[in-house]
Amino acid sequence: MKTLQRKRQSIGRLALIAVAVLSLTACGHAMMMMGRGAKRPAAAEFGLGPRASANGLYVATLEPARDFKPRQMQTVRVAIVDGNGAAVENAQLAIDGGMPQHGHGLPTRPRMTRSIAAGTYEVEGVRFNMGGWWEFKVTITSERGADTVTFNLSL
């Protein structure tokens, strides 16, 4: 019985050591990948929305013409409502973003080109030049004020 217990204990110790070694390796690897210190947000923070702006003035949803793919010039519609769910008209959109873990911005200068329907705007010239975590920031300015929605996209 004692022998069995010792065996169990030693298996337990081995398992602990294995887990510790693995997590150290994984952490080291992740740190190296990051380079610039930004931490990838939780999975729930990713997606096309609906997503609220930083100060809660707007809720925006991205509607890409095609699924986002690296290295392709793409068009995306942005549907915007206010806190009460009403479509936000006569807004101006400014686009920014980049890869926080790599310290670079968007490779192109996307622009809002037109308003399609009440509260829906078209943004053209979007390109992501590699796979991974991208931030896509839409700064919305309307009579309600200026506020930014930050989307986390995984390409």
Added chain:
Amino acid sequence: MAANRFVMIGVLVMAAATMIAAASGSDAWTAAQLAELRSLSLSELEPLPPDPTNRVADDPRAAAFGERLFFDTRLSADGKVACGTCHQPGRNFQDGTPLGRGVGTTAKRTMPVASTSRAPFLFWDGRKDSLWAQALGPLESPVEHGGTRLQYARVIIEKYKADYEAIFGPLPSIGAAPFSAGPGGNKDEVAAWLALAQNLRDAITAVFVNIGKAIAAYERRIEVGPSRFDRYVAAVASHQQGGTLLNADEIAGLKLFIGKANCTQCHNGPLFTNNEFHNTGVPRRIGLPDDDGRLTGARAVLGDEFNCRSRWSDARASCAELDYLATGDHAQQRAYKVPSLRNVAERAPYMNAGQFATLAEVLDHYNRAPAATAGHTELKPLRLKNSELRQIEAFVRTLSGPTLFNGGVMREQRQ
């Protein structure tokens, strides 16, 4: 107690499996790694997109005409330089020398041709936005072909009248125009050009542009072919082992390439390039004039006489690449084009002015990540061991494959 033991054994088994997967040379790939491998495979390459700026891009007669022009040394100041002088088909359309040599010596490494029709911007600094506009640059460069557009129009009129007119329609009459004149020539040639009537200048430029469009029709049929790496990905993706397609060092190098060496940050997709421009701290080549790379190139393409928005382009829709081009970004200083890594082992020396003689020197540079001579390098030191650098080099060498023309292996490369 028994449940506990199962948990422990389970943890051990999982740990062991992960360790095996992480070990060098293993064929075991995680789902995420497999997805990454597939994204690099040539089978993921999209069909060649149309070139709306060039109405003869997909005309086989234009391609055949362009092929003859590509190798015609009469399209030069001294009758000795053709496109094929530096872009040699048997050597992946490059010349194996640090700086290209035409009628003089250039300040840049000769770039390969295969699959470059897929890039939105051409040249190391991306100062051209189509293959045909690119082809016109060296023709008027004083150190490459060294001639003028009037000289070249004369070659077409005298030697290729029927071929040209079958594709592009009637050639203009250049009458008593001087022998050589063009906006890219020497002082006398520029003066002679400005002395010509505007409609004659336009007619000559139209012929010059069509030379570029025919050459582009030829060049866009030149594509990279599958390599040992692509066969390996096909094998592991269909749930088979890669077998002997890649050896242990090559597989370990591939793991580093898509992992901690960060190579896919720029060298991604089936052509191993994101088609962007980056400052990687590559040193200047002593004795060459200073240049700002993409910072200058991005502005130059907007003002280029032959860009997508120009009257010489056949594009009727918008020019998205120019419309959404980033300019004046400090990150563009000394940023140069990310070249495809396909066939890279066959294309020494490396970098925009042939600064590094071997792949080992290139990898050593990326590992050390020295400061840029101007602007800021995007690299961080990798701190890889020499053995790991050798493994990455071994992997990169698996990216060599044939060059294809119209989908078949080029005759210059057939064994």
